[in-house]
Amino acid sequence: MDDGLLRRLRAEQARALLDDADPHHAVMLACDLLVAGVDGDAVVALAAESARTLPAHDASRRLAAVTAELGVPEPDLPTAVALVAADTCERFLDGSIPAEVGTHRLYVVGYEGSRLDDLLPAVAALARRLEDDLGGRADDDLRTRLAALARTILNRLGRDPA
Template sequence: MDDELHRRLRIEQARALLDNADPRQAVMLACDLLMAGVNGDAVVALAAESARTLPAYDANRRLAAVIDELGLPELDLPTAVALIAADTCERILDCSIPAEVGTHRLYVVGYEGSPLDHLLPEVTALAAHLEDDLGGRADDDLRTRLGALARTILDRLKAENPA
């Protein structure tokens, strides 16, 4: 399995640990694993699911079976937070998720044991501005501030784990 597939698998594993795996991402990941030659029973079963109709609970369960089948270790909470935070920040910066979604996803920095918990007040302030002042619709200023926060988070994660 290449590094990018491994990274995607760990991100979905982290999502399942903290909340729910994204059913669409989990199914697409399983399909990509099959194309890369990783074809265990659990991978095949997840790939055979509908990306549109798979419930989150079932995505979590099927993803856990894939992780067990591949022999990957469980994630600890700080690692899961760092993976989700980094993925969210990358998506904010490449505009693949709306600023409104990214702002709320960054609440992950507040999880107990998070290496980024000191940034929770900044995330909270952005979310409050988004909801209270902007009525839930991001403006250019919020997008700029969110992008700066995303870069800060990525820089801090990189400094803590330079490998």
């Protein structure tokens, strides 16, 4: 399995550990694994699910079966936080999730043991501005501030924020 697929698998595994896997991402990941020649009963079963109708809990359960089948160990909590935070930042910066989603997903930095917990006040300030001042709809200033925070997080995690 190539590094990109492994990184996606680990990020989704971490998301499932902290909350629930994203059904769309989990199913698409399983499909991409099949295309890359990584197969197995659990991979096929997840790829066969509907990305639109699969409940998040079931996506998490099926993803756990995939990671067990592939021998991918579950990350510890601080690693899971780092994986989800990095994935969220990368997805926001590449435009695949909106600022409204990215802002709330970054609350993950506040989990106990997170090496990013000092950034929780910055995340909370952005979320307050988004919800209280902007009525839940991001403006250009909030997007700019979130992009700066995302680059800071990626730099702290040793990821290229380009």
